[in-house]
Amino acid sequence: MTSPRQTPINVPPPRTWDARLARRLVTPLVNTWVTPNHLTTLRLLIGLAGALCLAHGGFAWANAGALLIVLSNFVDHTDGELARIGGKSSRIGHFYDLACDALVTVMLFVGMGVGVGVSQIGGLKVAPGVLGAVAGVAIALIFFLRMRIEEMAGKAGTKQASVGGFETEDVLYLLPIVTLTNVVMPFVVVASIGAPLFAAWVVIDYWRVARRAARPAAVAKGTAETSQMWASE
Numbered sequence: 001m002t003s004p005r006q007t008p009i010n011v012p013p014p015r016t017w018d019a020r021l022a023r024r025l026v027t028p029l030v031n032t033w034v035t036p037n038h039l040t041t042l043r044l045l046i047g048l049a050g051a052l053c054l055a056h057g058g059f060a061w062a063n064a065g066a067l068l069i070v071l072s073n074f075v076d077h078t079d080g081e082l083a084r085i086g087g088k089s090s091r092i093g094h095f096y097d098l099a100c101d102a103l104v105t106v107m108l109f110v111g112m113g114v115g116v117g118v119s120q121i122g123g124l125k126v127a128p129g130v131l132g133a134v135a136g137v138a139i140a141l142i143f144f145l146r147m148r149i150e151e152m153a154g155k156a157g158t159k160q161a162s163v164g165g166f167e168t169e170d171v172l173y174l175l176p177i178v179t180l181t182n183v184v185m186p187f188v189v190v191a192s193i194g195a196p197l198f199a200a201w202v203v204i205d206y207w208r209v210a211r212r213a214a215r216p217a218a219v220a221k222g223t224a225e226t227s228q229m230w231a232s233e
Contacts, residue, residue, distance in 0.1 A: 008027055008030050008085040008086065009084065009085050009086070009087050011084050011085060014077075014081065015167075016077075016167055016170070018073075018074055018077050018170065018173075019077045019080075019081060021074075022074065022075075022077035022078045022080075022081045023081040023085065025078065026039070026078050026081050026082040026085070027085060029082055029086075030082070030085060030086040034082070035082075035088060035093075036079035036080070036082045036083040036086075036088055036089075036090075036093050036097075037079070037093050037096060039075060039078045039079035039082060040076075040079045040093070040096055040097050040100050041100075042075055043072050043075040043076045043078075043079065043100060043104070044072075044100040044103065044104060046068055046071055046072040046075060047068070047069060047072035047073075047100075047103075047104030047107070047108070048103075048104065048107060049065075049068050050064075050065045050066070050067075050068030050069040050071075050072055050104075050108070050111075051065065051069070051104070051107035051108050051110070051111035052065070052111065053065030053068060053111075054066070054069075054108070054111035054112050054114075054115045054184075055110070055111035055112075055114040055115050055118075056115060056118070057114075057115040057116070057117075057118030058115075058118075059179075059182065061115070062112075062115060062179040062184060063176065063179045063180060065111065065115075065179070066175040066176040066178065066179040066180075067176060069104075069108055069172060069175055070172065070173055070175060070176060072104060073169070073170075073172045073173065076097075076100075076101065079093070079097055080097070095147075098143060098147055101143065102139070102140050102143035102144075105136070105139050105140075105143070106136035106137070106139055106140050107136070108136075108172075109132045109133075109135040109136040109139065109188070109191055109195075110129070110132045110133050110136045111132070112128075112132050112184055112187070112188050112191075113127075113128040113129040113130070113131050113132020113133065113135075113188050114128070114129045114132065115184065116128040116129075116132075116184050116185045116188055117129045128185060128188055131188050131189060131191075131192035132188050132191075132192070134192045134195070134196065135188070135191040135192045135194075135195040135196075136195075138195035138196040138198070138199040139195050139199075141199045141202070141203075142195070142198060142199050142202050145199075145202045145203060145205075145206045146202065148206060149205065149206055149209050152209050152210065152213040153209050153212075153213070
């Protein structure tokens with residue numbers, strides 16, 4: 001006996017163009033054995049392959065890695081869209097997706113730094129691999145804090161800016177331009193400065209959200225203590 005075919009859940013269309021394309025591509029997968037976690041794993045493998053290509057160094061390897069990172073960034077939208085229209089969302093899947101996002105992004109910058117150190121000799125006093133690691137660690141901190149903010153304030157608290165159907169993370173689609181124009185080293189240097197600065201801003205944002213979330217809890221505790229005191233009189 002076969003199970004009845006499931007009709008894709010009617011949810012509002014995505015805000016971004018790549019997510020809309022991803023939804024079209026995954027709609028036929030609603031009634032198959034494919035789960036969002038399968039697509040998340042595919043995104044992870046493609047992203048790690050791209051980071052390894054970037055770490056290899058050289059013009060051809062860097063461009064191959066950039067293309068794989070672009071593909072990985074696009075596939076990252078497919079798991080969420082399948083979860084939404086297929087009713088397959090799960091808390092574990094959500095955190096698995098966030099962990100893969102963080103790992104791919106960290107390895108991306110580490111790979112770029114290592115690749116620059118292998119293929120180019122510059123006047124930097126700090127090894128490019130170290131600069132890439134600095135950017136990667138800062139980005140890992142950003143991902144962790146955004147996850148904590150989401151737990152306290154919901155997804156609206158971590159909603160990315162969107163302009164013309166593009167989000168902040170879509171800047172990764174421009175990575176092939178960086179490798180084609182052979183400006184990977186300046187990109188790594190800028191990332192090693194910009195990522196920690198953005199991480200500092202996220203720390204401040206996290207502190208604000210944490211204080212805002214603590215106020216209702218403090219008020220509720222005070223009310224409970226007052227009620228208990230009145231009851232004992």
